[in-house]
Amino acid sequence: MKPPRLRCLVVDDEPIIRKGLVRLLEGQNYETRAASSAEEALGMLEAEAADLVVSDIEMPGMDGVTLLGEISRRWPDTGVLMVTGQTDVRMAVQCLERGALDYITKPFQIEEARARIAQAIEKRDLILANRDYRRHLEERVREQAERIRELSVVAVQALAHALEAKDAYTRGHSSRVCAYSSAIARELGLSAAELNDLRTGAELHDIGKIGVREMVLLKPSRLTEEEYDHIKLHPVIGERILKPLLGDHPSALAVVRSHHERPDGLGFPDRLAGDAIPLVARITACADTFDAMTSARPYREAKSAEQAREELRRCAGTQLDAAVVEAFLKAYPDPAQLPIPTPGRPAFRTGSSSGRRDGPSRRKTKT
Numbered sequence: 001m002k003p004p005r006l007r008c009l010v011v012d013d014e015p016i017i018r019k020g021l022v023r024l025l026e027g028q029n030y031e032t033r034a035a036s037s038a039e040e041a042l043g044m045l046e047a048e049a050a051d052l053v054v055s056d057i058e059m060p061g062m063d064g065v066t067l068l069g070e071i072s073r074r075w076p077d078t079g080v081l082m083v084t085g086q087t088d089v090r091m092a093v094q095c096l097e098r099g100a101l102d103y104i105t106k107p108f109q110i111e112e113a114r115a116r117i118a119q120a121i122e123k124r125d126l127i128l129a130n131r132d133y134r135r136h137l138e139e140r141v142r143e144q145a146e147r148i149r150e151l152s153v154v155a156v157q158a159l160a161h162a163l164e165a166k167d168a169y170t171r172g173h174s175s176r177v178c179a180y181s182s183a184i185a186r187e188l189g190l191s192a193a194e195l196n197d198l199r200t201g202a203e204l205h206d207i208g209k210i211g212v213r214e215m216v217l218l219k220p221s222r223l224t225e226e227e228y229d230h231i232k233l234h235p236v237i238g239e240r241i242l243k244p245l246l247g248d249h250p251s252a253l254a255v256v257r258s259h260h261e262r263p264d265g266l267g268f269p270d271r272l273a274g275d276a277i278p279l280v281a282r283i284t285a286c287a288d289t290f291d292a293m294t295s296a297r298p299y300r301e302a303k304s305a306e307q308a309r310e311e312l313r314r315c316a317g318t319q320l321d322a323a324v325v326e327a328f329l330k331a332y333p334d335p336a337q338l339p340i341p342t343p344g345r346p347a348f349r350t351g352s353s354s355g356r357r358d359g360p361s362r363r364k365t366k367t
C-alpha cells in the first residue's frame with residue numbers, strides 16, 4: 001500500500017513567499033494548502049490537521065510564535081517549521097525552544113529550503129516514532145506489571161483451593177461462591193470491572209483461614225465461643241495477606257474484609273450496617289450463606305435448595321441485603337437448578353482430578 005502523502009500548510013502574509021513555498025512543497029509531492037494569516041491557518045487545521053506547517057513569524061494579527069504555541073497545544077503531532085527575516089534570528093531560536101522543528105531565513109535558496117524542509121520532516125518522524133515507542137513501552141510495562149499481579153493472585157488462589165481441598169466439607173466452596181456472586185452481580189447490572197473485582201474477591205474471600213488454627217478450622221463439631229472468635233479473624237487476616245497484591249483493586253479487598261458484615265450491623269469485623277457495607281461484599285455474603293446452607297457439615301445435613309431459598313428470604317433485610325437476595329432469587333428462579341455444580345478451575349487442573357465436577361449429591365461442604 002502506498003504511504004499517504006504528507007499534508008503541509010504554508011502560512012505567510014506575503015503572496016510571493018507563500019506561492020514560492022507552496023510550489024516547492026508540491027514539487028516534493030506533498031499535499032499542500034496555504035493560508036495568508038495565522039487565524040486562517042487555525043481554521044484550516046480545525047477542518048483538517050496537517051503533518052507539517054511552514055509558517056512566517058511576522059504577520060499582521062496573530063504572529064507565528066503564537067500560532068506555533070497553539071499548534072503545539074492542540075495538534076502535538078504537527079511539526080512546525082518557521083520562516084523568518086534575517087533580523088528575526090533571535091526570535092527563531094526562541095521558536096526552536098518552544099518546539100519548532102527548524103527555521104528558514106528569508107530570502108532563501110530553493111535548494112537550501114528543500115533540504116531544511118526534508119530535515120524537519122525527518123526530525124518530526126523521529127520525534128513521533130520516539131513518542132510512540134515510549135507510549136508502547138509504558139503500555140508494555142503496565143501490562144507486564146498487571147500480568148505479574150495476576151499471576152501472584154493466581155498463586156494465592158491456588159493456595160486457597162489447596163486449603164479448601166484439605167477439608168472435604170469446604171472443597172469447591174470459593175468457586176461456587178464466585179459463580180453465585182457473579183450471577184447476582186449480573187442481575188444487579190454491575191460493570192465488567194466491578195464484576196472482575198467481585199470475582200477475584202469471592203474466589204479469595206476465605207483466604208484468611210490460612211491464619212486460623214487447623215484444629216479449629218477442621219473441628220468436626222460446633223465451635224466454642226473462643227474458637228468462633230478466633231475464626232472471626234479470617235476477614236482481617238485475608239485482607240492483610242492480599243493488600244500487597246490487590247492494592248489497586250479495593251473492591252476485591254472489600255469483599256474479603258466485609259463478607260461477614262450484616263445490614264443490621266451485627267456482623268464482623270467492623271459491624272458495618274446497611275449501605276456502609278460495600279455492595280460487592282453484600283453480594284458475596286448472600287452467595288456464601290446460600291452455599292453454606294446447601295452444603296453438609298459434619299454436624300448437620302445440607303438444606304434443600306427450596307429450604308435454603310426460604311432461609312434467604314427470611315434473612316433479607318437483617319443478615320442479608322434484601323435487594324441482593326431478590327437478585328439471587330431472580331438469577332436462580334428454579335430450585336431444581338440449585339445448588340450449582342462446582343465450576344471447573346482450568347488454571348489449576350492437573351492430572352486425574354482435572355475437570356472433575358462435584359455434583360450436588362456428592363458434595364459435602366462447610367463454610
Ligand SMILES: [Fe+2]
Pocket residue numbers: 205206234259260
Ligand atoms: Fe468467610
